[in-house]
Amino acid sequence: MSISKQDILKALETITVSGEGRNMVESGAVQNVVTFADEIIVDLKLSTPALHIKKRAEADVIKTLHEKVDANAKVQVNIKVEAPAKPQNPNLIKGKPIPGIQNIVAVASGKGGVGKSTVTANLAVTLSKMGFKVGILDADIYGPSIPIMFDVALEKPLSVNIGGKSKMKPVENYGIKILSIGFFTQPDQAVIWRGPMAAKALNQLIFDAAWGELDFMLVDLPPGTGDIHLSIMQSMPITGTVIVSTPQNVALADARKGVAMFRQENIDVPVLGMIENMAYFTPAELPENKYYIFGKEGAKYLAEDLEVPFLGEVPLIQSIREAGDAGRPAALQTATQIEEAFEAITRNVVEETVRRNENLPPTEAIKITTMAGCSAVKK
Numbered sequence: 001m002s003i004s005k006q007d008i009l010k011a012l013e014t015i016t017v018s019g020e021g022r023n024m025v026e027s028g029a030v031q032n033v034v035t036f037a038d039e040i041i042v043d044l045k046l047s048t049p050a051l052h053i054k055k056r057a058e059a060d061v062i063k064t065l066h067e068k069v070d071a072n073a074k075v076q077v078n079i080k081v082e083a084p085a086k087p088q089n090p091n092l093i094k095g096k097p098i099p100g101i102q103n104i105v106a107v108a109s110g111k112g113g114v115g116k117s118t119v120t121a122n123l124a125v126t127l128s129k130m131g132f133k134v135g136i137l138d139a140d141i142y143g144p145s146i147p148i149m150f151d152v153a154l155e156k157p158l159s160v161n162i163g164g165k166s167k168m169k170p171v172e173n174y175g176i177k178i179l180s181i182g183f184f185t186q187p188d189q190a191v192i193w194r195g196p197m198a199a200k201a202l203n204q205l206i207f208d209a210a211w212g213e214l215d216f217m218l219v220d221l222p223p224g225t226g227d228i229h230l231s232i233m234q235s236m237p238i239t240g241t242v243i244v245s246t247p248q249n250v251a252l253a254d255a256r257k258g259v260a261m262f263r264q265e266n267i268d269v270p271v272l273g274m275i276e277n278m279a280y281f282t283p284a285e286l287p288e289n290k291y292y293i294f295g296k297e298g299a300k301y302l303a304e305d306l307e308v309p310f311l312g313e314v315p316l317i318q319s320i321r322e323a324g325d326a327g328r329p330a331a332l333q334t335a336t337q338i339e340e341a342f343e344a345i346t347r348n349v350v351e352e353t354v355r356r357n358e359n360l361p362p363t364e365a366i367k368i369t370t371m372a373g374c375s376a377v378k379k
Helices: 005-012 051-068 116-129 195-207 227-235 249-263 298-306 318-326 337-359
Strands: 030-036 039-046 074-081 101-108 134-138 158-162 165-169 171-173 176-180 214-220 240-245 271-281 310-316
Touching: 005 030, 005 039, 005 051, 039 051, 051 074, 101 116, 101 337, 116 134, 116 176, 116 214, 116 240, 116 271, 116 318, 116 337, 134 195, 195 227, 240 249, 240 298, 240 337, 249 271, 249 298, 271 298, 271 337, 298 310, 310 337
Parallel strands: 039 074, 101 214, 101 240, 134 176, 134 214, 240 271, 271 310
Antiparallel strands: 030 039, 158 165, 171 176
């Protein structure tokens, strides 16, 4: 039986591409349909470069044509992405690029205590093991923990002369360059600063430092969606952000708010994906067992719901905590479950960063006219 082009188009009218609001045919996503014997070729044009949306569109086409047209047909889907040009905003200002730094990735979480700094530290060392030049800006002004996790809590940045100007030389360990407000305070000293003071300190760590050449700068943000986050996004153009959450509902609710902040129209920082920390516990004496102490795959389901990539999961392993407390990130260990987990996650982060750079224009630093609320944040 020959396959009718009209039947194919009628079937495709039942599919809606995420974010389009209309069916594939009506929205113009279907560019061409070709039939030949038992083969169907569908050419699609999408306006979003997101890999998960492209994969979902391809899967929906194949499934629908098999169900509604011919169960035995060979279906080929060709997808082309043409993102619409963004209108120029008269209030748009260029962010201050940091010379020599290729990608700035913010690691964020809506809630404290989900292991954001631990994930940042292990991402950094895994990137370094892969051959990248990496730095960490510890932007958690009120609770800096990166110096402890890299065993440099007692170190102090040195001053170096760069082009006739005095610059801070980042502290370095395990091949990672680090700057943190923790280097300038005593271990028992609380940082009691208002927003403008914190912002000024961060600007000094960013622009008065000799970072040198970096492939990745990871910015360890504080929990929540507040003043420090806006200050960072005002100071420099963030390539993208990674959201860390545990699987439990109370953490997921705050992670959802974190994604919403970066996606807000006048902020518009690409979300590279979500990482689930403390995903499950496997006791050493029962290596085949998994106990979902904080819930099962909550961050994975949230990523699907928000249509952001799921970058992977980190199991709840005692040695990860012990390694962080000892100042030697667990991913430095070789041939372990921890190394494998972070290698998989880091590969996904790199792939999403490359894909973001290929398909989206550079992020602009935002212009903040008032801290009264996000409604007053402009590009």
